[in-house]
Amino acid sequence: MKIDLQLKLKIKAHCMKMVSQKIEDINAVIQGLKESRSNETKSSAGDKFETSRAMLDLEIDKQMAVLSDWQTKQSRIDLTKLDNYKIAQSGALIETDSDYYFILESVGRIQVEKLSVFCLSVNAPIAQILIGEKKGERIKFRDKNIVVKSIV
Numbered sequence: 001m002k003i004d005l006q007l008k009l010k011i012k013a014h015c016m017k018m019v020s021q022k023i024e025d026i027n028a029v030i031q032g033l034k035e036s037r038s039n040e041t042k043s044s045a046g047d048k049f050e051t052s053r054a055m056l057d058l059e060i061d062k063q064m065a066v067l068s069d070w071q072t073k074q075s076r077i078d079l080t081k082l083d084n085y086k087i088a089q090s091g092a093l094i095e096t097d098s099d100y101y102f103i104l105e106s107v108g109r110i111q112v113e114k115l116s117v118f119c120l121s122v123n124a125p126i127a128q129i130l131i132g133e134k135k136g137e138r139i140k141f142r143d144k145n146i147v148v149k150s151i152v
Contacts, residue, residue, distance in 0.1 A: 001115055003100070003152050008082050008093045011102050011112050015119050018107050019074045026067045033060045073105045080104055085151050088130040090122050097147040103127050 001007075037056040085092040094101045099118060106121040120127040129139050130148070137148050 001113070003093050003095050003150060005082065005084055005152060007113065007115070008091075008102070008152060011093065011110070011117055011119070012077065012080070012082060012104065014110055014112050015102075015104060015107050016074065016077055018110070019070060019077060019105075023067065023070050023074065026063055026070060030060060030063045030067065033063065073107070077105050086134060088133045088148070088151055090131075093117075093152045094130055094133075095149045095151075097149055098144075101126065101130060103130070 033056055037053055037060070040052055040056070080091045082091050088094050088103065090103050092103050094103070100115060102117050102119045103122055104119050106124060107119040109116060109118050111117075118126075122128075122131065126141055129141050133139060133148050133151075135148055135150055139146050139148070
């Protein structure tokens, strides 16, 4: 399959949709936890009530941190400039002899137009090796030789 700027735009849109859905899901979990916390009724076993509320507060805090991480991903995806690149870098879609990699943000493997693409952050180990490479160059990752076939 030919990779081009249009394909990159579709992949980016798919990633944004996935991240937005994840943010909605986390917000729903947080809302449910807040409702559970407010529905806790004080009983004669005061310690049990306090422990239960404290556990819910801890879970809310945990989910708020997760939400913040996903919102940061969403912002990074939104701000990533998509051009036609000759060198692997943030915003580049890279075709190798084995896989397709989009250096954008870590959302995992996705399917777009029957193409399986790994969406990676710049901090991913394979992204660290790919960044700076050009078409035709060879890299080694986990004892596997990989050829960069094209970059957009």
